[in-house]
Amino acid sequence: DVVMTQSPLSQSVTLGQPASISCRSSQSLVHSNGNTYLIWFRQRPGQSPRRLIYEVSNRDSGVPDRFSGSGSGTDFTLKISRVEAEDVGIYYCMQDAHWPWTFGQGTKVEIK
Amino acid sequence: EVQLVESGGGLVQPGGSLRLSCRVSEYSVSSHDMNWVRQAPGTGLEWFSYISGESGVTYHADSVKGRFTISRDNAKNSLYLQMDSLRVEDTAVYYCMGGHAEHWGQGTLVTVSS
Numbered sequence: 001d002v003v004m005t006q007s008p009l010s011q012s013v014t015l016g017q018p019a020s021i022s023c024r025s026s027q028s029l030v031h032s033n034g035n036t037y038l039i040w041f042r043q044r045p046g047q048s049p050r051r052l053i054y055e056v057s058n059r060d061s062g063v064p065d066r067f068s069g070s071g072s073g074t075d076f077t078l079k080i081s082r083v084e085a086e087d088v089g090i091y092y093c094m095q096d097a098h099w100p101w102t103f104g105q106g107t108k109v110e111i112k
Numbered sequence: 113e114v115q116l117v118e119s120g121g122g123l124v125q126p127g128g129s130l131r132l133s134c135r136v137s138e139y140s141v142s143s144h145d146m147n148w149v150r151q152a153p154g155t156g157l158e159w160f161s162y163i164s165g166e167s168g169v170t171y172h173a174d175s176v177k178g179r180f181t182i183s184r185d186n187a188k189n190s191l192y193l194q195m196d197s198l199r200v201e202d203t204a205v206y207y208c209m210g211g212h213a214e215h216w217g218q219g220t221l222v223t224v225s226s
Binding site for chain 2: 037039041048049050051054060092094096099100101102103104105106
């Protein structure tokens, strides 16, 4: 199975400051069709996960442009340019390139 | 608006069975891939079952293979999960997930305990 490793596991950020989360996979997430399948979610307390980014860097509808995804191969990053109070939660990466799909451990983002 | 609504969770004894349902609105289960994902208490997420929208081909993670079965009813636009031989470690919130995680239900809690 592909192991997804996130860092840091928790992050305390001042409002208006940037945040960055790393996600590394144990093998390349480039699919045989040439696309790279890496997703970022946020899960707020007591809520279902919500997808923010798919295929490394594509923002979902309604996701603010302060969220951006980047990376390639086995090394990926989610960046929040200016953290707002509503951004608190646990952020997960997930690979959907290889069976079984696997998730990172999650990164808890809170406001300092 | 796309909605996924799970039902069927509850308390079951080890070795027992349970069937989860996911009623889907504004999103066709016959033309989109569908999945089940679970989250044990206080822990992260685990994908474990998939059904192809196009072909109906299914995949299950090793952790549930031979015990859980994913299926769908196109006429009812619903997804199902038959869970047999349940174990204590299957205790989790079970989510129905559409496509490549673009849509999620609210989850249903399954507790396996004697």
